[in-house]
Amino acid sequence: MAMFGLPQWLWAIGVIVVKIAIVLGAVMGHVAYATYFERKVIGRMQNRLGPMIVGPFGILQPIADGIKSFFKEDIIPTNADKPIFFMAPILGLMAALASLAVIPFFDGFVVANINIGLLYLFAMSSLAVYGIILGGWASNSKYSFLGCLRASAQVISYEVPLGLSLVGVMLMAGSLNITEIVNAQSRYPGGMYITAQWLGFFVFVLSAIAETNRAPFDLPEAEQELIAGFFTEYSGMRFALFFMAEYTGMITMSSLAVLCFLGGWTLPPFVLKMMPFLGVVPGVVWFAMKLYVCMFFYYWIRATLPRYRYDQLMAIGWKVLIPLSLVNIVITSVIKMFLHHGGTP
């Protein structure tokens, strides 16, 4: 297939580059407006208006924020470890953006359709903590240091239930490839794995919130005690990079919830049978709608719940979530064995 006189490999690389550009553009736009909607939603919940000044209903606020942080002075603490201080926010954002490569936004649209998609996502989400740890350490400040110690312990603890909670999904789908997981779900009677994997979904939601350092598990940046935790000493564009990494992480975790538990870009078969006209709506619309619901959930609990204490956080992770996810794995594998092999292993 030599189109426009180009060799095939060059053509393939070109397609991938265009896909990366589309994904990056879409996600960065969503990151900008996720901050706007967060402020609006939390404002409403706390009986305020949220941003109202810049543009109608404050709709241009994210753009103004971006321009402001871009032109702000970049302050570096005197005794900071400069190379690591410079590198940390970039490393964090890089890990967050790299995990977007395996997420299929609708049928067939994925930058890299690899067999170990879920494992790759775990790898990238465990790398995201390096930005936090290195940034906190290199700043050479007490607040940042405490923030990064908390972050490293929290992320190590919650990575385990996060991985184990998805094992049930892997068992049911029989694959680690995310596109195949979604296809297996559309063949499944309920159309969504949340019906059978509700325990796994519960564990996944809690660990995803802790893994992205969001309220009520936002101890690494606890504003009231640590000023801002690991990014206390960061300013201007580097601060904005940390912010972008956090919101990209939220979008990745929400997409993972949508793809593994909520049916991805497909609709459950019984809904399509009742209302066949919904079949003409492109899959990316359903994906986006489910994603927005998950993002709204993030804001909702941030506005509702107070922050947990550190020992409570560790106790929930090790004493509740990990045993629950192990129980889920055992139940899922036993049921699968009975359904597929009639009880004989």
Next chain:
Amino acid sequence: MINQVFFFYFSAVIVATSVMAITRRSVMHGVLYMLLLFFHIAGLYLFLNAEFISAVQIIVYAGAIMVLFLFVIMLLNLRDDIKKRQFIATWPMGLLVSSGILMIILMAMLTIKTGTQGQWGIAQIERLTHTVAIGTVMYTQYLFPFEVASLVLLVAIIGAMVLAKKRIK
């Protein structure tokens, strides 16, 4: 041709980063070079069609073990490492041992004979995908060693807990 280029790149970077990791003054920088090293080892695994091992390499080593290393380093707060000229007094002994190991590796490399092609060729692994292949082998043919290894790890976990606990009534 392109295979040799990739292999040369990965092995050169692995050697360079491991030398950097043990020669840096700051422990933190050493750990970061080790992180880079783990990534290139994962790349080498990927290059050998072992995608599962490659992902596990990053999740376990880069994602968990290195973070624990950083955690310990930060808690110890090693600031005098930059002033000290030399950490270990017994380096001649280390040189002797490591050159001995190098000799053994070189002798093994010169006399190595590859075995006959078994069931798990590249074509078979590409057909089944590496995760399925490694899972099948591990839970059928090598189930016993696998369980023994997990028992050893369990003993280590319980041992660490017993040691860390102050008093057992």
